[in-house]
Amino acid sequence: MHIFAQFDLLHAIAGMLVGVLVGMTGVGGGSLMTPLLVLMFGVSAQTAVGTDLLYAATTKMAGTAVHGWRATVDWKIVRRLAAGSIPTACATLIFLSSFGRIGKSTEHIILITLGGMLVLTSIAVFFQRRLIAIALAREPMEPRSAGISTILLGAVIGLLVSISSVGAGAIGVTALLMLYPKLPISRIVGTDIAHAVPLALVSGFGHWLIGDVNMVLLGNLLIGSIPGVIVGSLISTRAPDGLLRPALALVMLASGIKLLTQI
Secondary structure, three states: OOOOOOOOHHHHHHHHHHHHHHHHHOOOHHHHHHHHHHHOOOOOHHHHHHHHHHHHHHHHHHHHHHHHHOOOOOHHHHHHHHHHHHHHHHHHHHHHHHHHHHOOHHHHHHHHHHHHHHHHHHHHHHOHHHHHHHHHHOOOOOHHHHHHHHHHHHHHHHHHHHHHOOOOOHHHHHHHHHHOOOOOHHHHHHHHHHHHHHHHHHHHHHHHHHOOOOHHHHHHHHHHHHHHHHHHHHOHHHOOHHHHHHHHHHHHHHHHHHHHHOO
């Protein structure tokens, strides 16, 4: 069945709204789309994560192209992150595939991880300016230590993203700032987005193999999200960032608590 064969207006609108918010704020789509699918549309956590990963990979390809054109991607850091994240994501997916056949265990693991990551992401978003100031005041690490730490960071992100689809956005950017305080923020953001594409593709493809991707749902989300990201990016300079980011942080915090309490 063609992924656009069954058009659903509500899913397309949801994709557009999330796309606009991602374009305006840079907040990761997984932090918004996955809980929206679970809490508002009643999609199972496994399907929501798998579908969102391919959704995120597709939408972030455009962002990577823009950052690559602007030369705001540090490909050495991308390679280090991927060296840790890709093998860890593959191992995690193998674990979920075998462990999940027991019953609802996988659903619980995903809900706990997703809820916890949403709470942590909301904190990272709410205090992002303060965290950036702290990072900029730090002395850079030794190159060897920074390289090893980046690979370890990639491994942690690979584990979290493959389970919950959350972790490569605000948290990833904050961690990279701590490791590379002298790197321009635009380059940190571009690097994080570039790394998210192969990680989301590998994790999303793995979930598809397991059977956790709804291709019709994915098509409807993309119909809305692609123009949404473009619109959000165009109006990002006019967005009330001081109000929008705290509001998004509160929404993610509430979503995380809701997910954790319904287990």
